Amino acid sequence: MNSEELGLQEALELVDQWLLVKDGRRLKETEKILFTAGWLDQGYEEAAAESGYNTGYLQSIGPDLWRTLTYVLGEKVSKKRLKKIVETKVSKLSHNVHFPTVVEVDLDQIDSSDLVVLGRRPPKLSHYFGYKPELAMLRQSVLETQCIVVVGQAGVGKSSLASKLLESFKLTDEEDFEMVIWESMQVHESLESLLKEIFRCLNLDPYSCSKDLSFQIRELLKTLNQKKCLIVLDGIENILIGDSVDNPYGRNEAYRWFFREIIEQNHQSCFLMTSREPFADLSYAEESGQSVRVIDLKGLGRDAYAFLASQGLVDKEDGFRVLIQRYRANPLSLKLVANRIHKFFGGELNRFLECDTILIGEPLQRALKQQFNSGLWTALERSIMAVLAKLSQNTENILFYNAFEALKAEKEYISMGEFMSAVENLCDRSLVERTEDDAGQIMLSLQPMIKKFLYRHLSGIIQKSLAA
Template identity: 30%
Template sequence: MIPLDFLQHIATEYRVSPLEWKVLSKAIAGETTSAIALDLDITEDLVRKRLSDIYKKFRIEGRGPVKLARLQQRLHSLYQSSLAPENSSRNEIPISATGQFHLTEAGIDISTFQGRIEELSALQQWILQNNCHLIAILGIGGIGKTALAAKLVELIKDRFDCVIWRSLLSDPLLETAIADILQHLLPSTDNLPERLSEKISLLLNEMRSRRCLLIIDNVETILQRGELAGQYSPEYEGYQELFRRICEESHQSCLLISSQEKPENLGFITRDTYPARALYLNGLKVKDGREIFKSQNLSDEPQWNDIIEIYQGNPLALKIVATTIQYLFNGQAAEFIKRRTLLPKDIRNLLSNQFERLSSLEQELMYWLAIKSSPLDLEQLYHLQWLPISFSELADAIESLGQRFLIEKNIESGQVVFSLQPVVKEFLVETFIEGASQEIVEAIKTDNLEELRLLRSHAVTSTVKNSPNLILSAIKDKLLRFFKSPNRLRDCLNKILSELNTELSSDSGGYAFDNIAALVAKLEI
């Protein structure tokens, strides 16, 4: 339990207003939105708005209940950090030999860590033998970057004078991060220089005078949303200088970073001439994934390998799935596969957070790869675009998706083709169906065809194996649940068709006319 006075202190520090504090304190206590509204005599919409403002102040991302859970985790992490004893002298730094550094204080549990023998060996060689200045652990969300870094720290912490872990989820500002690190290295941080470059110089001096292992987790937090991968948000551009100088200047320490995408100025980490390396993290091996299911006492062992393949060995996804199987199917893996319950809520939230980071062109390309039943090459993707783009824009977007680890590249008949992992594909098909259905409802409600964005930009009427027919059937079923009457729905769709028909001469309707016509035909069956 976090003390109330600490919560009030943190709320003040993050500029939470008195009115927002009333909502926050009740939400943290577990009260529902309706209960909070009743207690405070305000509307539920106002409760949600104040919570939304609070999440922004704490830089919490996500949707719905996930945001509150992440806020609670953030507050707990801040409280745990506040319990650490203050260092009163230069020698009282977090030195591994004294046991002052604990991964549990960073909210990291590696008690169930599995596998990664080759990855740990490579990391240890780069740090201890090659004396690399900067190492990046990169990979899709849930793949185990933080856990791998934590396991590595446990193995090599005795080789360093100090180990300092900093997650950017709590406060990504570089000035705050450097001050937080320096308070463990200096007798006092009361008179730090104002210029950022001088603060970085001060940090590098300490990295020369002693052997430090610095870990900066969740670097994707400082990268821009809605743009191509790796671009720094304007307020965090100072990290470029930090990473560059740590890599280029002389010292005896190492900075380890983790991220869901590679920051754009880290291209040098693939060059042998620089003391820096990147580890691109893939899923667990089958035998290690099976250990996760074994620890959850799942039955139907012959089915385990199929589930591990579906989720590409993503350790977080496997743990979520194992919990789901145990809770919903009494541990029977075969029942899980039979029901095709591939997307538990927590996995949908994980993928949704990553999808929302993409640029609009990246999202369009992901949808195309999802609704098409076979992999696509660049030429095919280029000709599928409704709105004109240049080939270089397409290539940049595909390369960006690769840097986010969201697409797979293969060679078929000597041609490079792109596809999606099964779970990502399933998520995007569900998202497309939900989005297209909502767009049709809104277009009918508002009598505004501009709402038909997905159905203008993507064709679901002609691919092999009837995949689009399944998508159209799902959209039809969702619309029927809303309109109740097939005749009413048919009349509304025919009205849309009539209006779209006038747009055909200007070619502004995209794929919308064919998609709506196919839906009408579905209603006739």
């Protein structure tokens, strides 16, 4: 098929088929309406007027659809880019470039009784919701890639996702892993400590700090080439103890080298890491075509509705939508809020919403404090957070350019280039959100939880940015 001839109807059918293969479901009616709007470059209002749906409702489901299509098409999809991405894929297909076929995972069929995990115990969830496209993507990636990093905010479900992935593998299957190891990085700040434990699990000669490190890593990689192993390093942000953005690893610099070895040397195993902080060197390696994949986890999306219902809440007067929007579908935050609603409001969601308060759970609070106090900040990033916090007192979405102007008023020497890369870093760390309005203008915003945290700690942050 020639992509130039690709019409809306054909595109819809193709994407519907791909979605079925990757996610085991078809496009819903509202998703088709949004797809059509993206394809024809219509605004949300126009799409709403034609379809009879509410504009706000269509806008609220947009991000979920673009996220799902990003996984289906393997490239970042937005409403504006949709048509071009589908056309490019179709034209590649017509030149016999095949899509990787994703192994479909039926979560309900998973039987974890024969799964043996060495090292620490992965967390177990009795009721797991959502993240189906991410799980399918991850399952495919661990079989093909030597290093994967799942990045996301505290409580978004990184460790649970990795654990669910392990359950989806049965060790006896031909294509799966011979050995699975789970390591919590909270207890392995140093590389030696981690290697000792991995050597023990793999039954290698005991790791000895007195021997040459490169020799021992060669031995490890030899084994990882003979045996197909999956090694999960949970909470890898714990090793970033450096004092500046240019020196994120600090005295853990050996890790940087270790990561390069596991990525660049040939072997058939996979290191799967979860992290609150993005790793600049690993993202760069991914962009340069190395065997690395970075997966961003952004919240449960539509599945948060079923998750909230499972927490014993009842959806009245649009309450679930408000809650999900406020807490960005972060399962840990939603669980905490649901718990408080039961404890203090007799389970009445709307009475809680009337109080118009934002709760920040202890784990997120701790994580944010750690993030703000770590050396992984530039003075410019701190100033941007302070400026956004101030501007967002009046409006939720701040025009990108207005934020730049407000910053320049405080720091005259800032160039647009510096501003853009600092904003990019903040978005990668889930601290700032970047959206596009119907007119294609870029807006910046802060999650309500981050905003509240900043209001509480703003003076400290500003002082640090002035001192730097």
